[in-house]
Amino acid sequence: MKKKKIAIFASGTGSNTEQLIKHFKGHPHIQIGLIISSSSKAAVVKLAEENDIPFSVVNKSLLSNNSYMNSLLNLYDIEFIVLAGFIMLIPPFLVKQFDRRMINIHPALLPKYGGRGMFGLAVHQAVISSGDQLSGITIHYVNEMYDQGKTIFQTTCKVDRRDNAEKLSKKVLELEHKYLPEWTEKLVMEMRYF
Numbered sequence: 001m002k003k004k005k006i007a008i009f010a011s012g013t014g015s016n017t018e019q020l021i022k023h024f025k026g027h028p029h030i031q032i033g034l035i036i037s038s039s040s041k042a043a044v045v046k047l048a049e050e051n052d053i054p055f056s057v058v059n060k061s062l063l064s065n066n067s068y069m070n071s072l073l074n075l076y077d078i079e080f081i082v083l084a085g086f087i088m089l090i091p092p093f094l095v096k097q098f099d100r101r102m103i104n105i106h107p108a109l110l111p112k113y114g115g116r117g118m119f120g121l122a123v124h125q126a127v128i129s130s131g132d133q134l135s136g137i138t139i140h141y142v143n144e145m146y147d148q149g150k151t152i153f154q155t156t157c158k159v160d161r162r163d164n165a166e167k168l169s170k171k172v173l174e175l176e177h178k179y180l181p182e183w184t185e186k187l188v189m190e191m192r193y194f
């Protein structure tokens with residue numbers, strides 16, 4: 001049977017991308033078919049090379065170009081998209097085309113601490129400044145707004161009084177690494193026409 005292909009969109013250090021690659025290596029039904037980044041200097045470039053995964057850099061104007069993105073995603077037979085630390089807003093045509101087939105991971109308990117500018121350490125700093133005793137992760141479908149699509153899964157970790165943004169980010173990343181691959185697999189396997 002033909003494998004279902006996932007594209008990962010990532011701009012950051014790529015630790016979630018690395019976990020996704022590990023998780024799906026040798027998977028009988030699912031394959032990472034493409035990695036897209038907003039920068040040619042992103043750490044995911046190396047990951048793509050090392051793991052023989054097609055890679056493409058997409059800037060804002062290419063991302064918003066319907067025919068370019070369609071050709072790219074069709075070329076690699078992409079049926080599901082995971083945003084794993086992707087900084088740009090997804091244009092409406094892609095949201096529509098990948099309805100229920102595009103998810104994002106956010107390093108906090110949405111709807112708190114989401115939206116434009118809430119990325120990476122800024123999120124953890126905001127949680128610490130608020131005095132909240134719990135943080136965690138949110139996996140959600142992607143819509144036209146930053147961090148506002150329907151929540152699929154959340155889980156929490158404690159915010160310790162001694163935590164700074166870096167410490168908290170490590171705790172949260174551990175949760176991301178455990179749950180993002182599991183949920184991606186579950187959602188891809190459950191796609192209606194699978």
Ligand code: GAR
Pocket residue numbers: 010011012013014015016017084085086105106107118119120123147173176
């Ligand atoms: C992750 O913590 C992810 O949740 C976050 O960027 C980080 C990327 O880490 N995403 C957002 O903040 C989206 N608003 P990684 O590059 O090591 O996977």
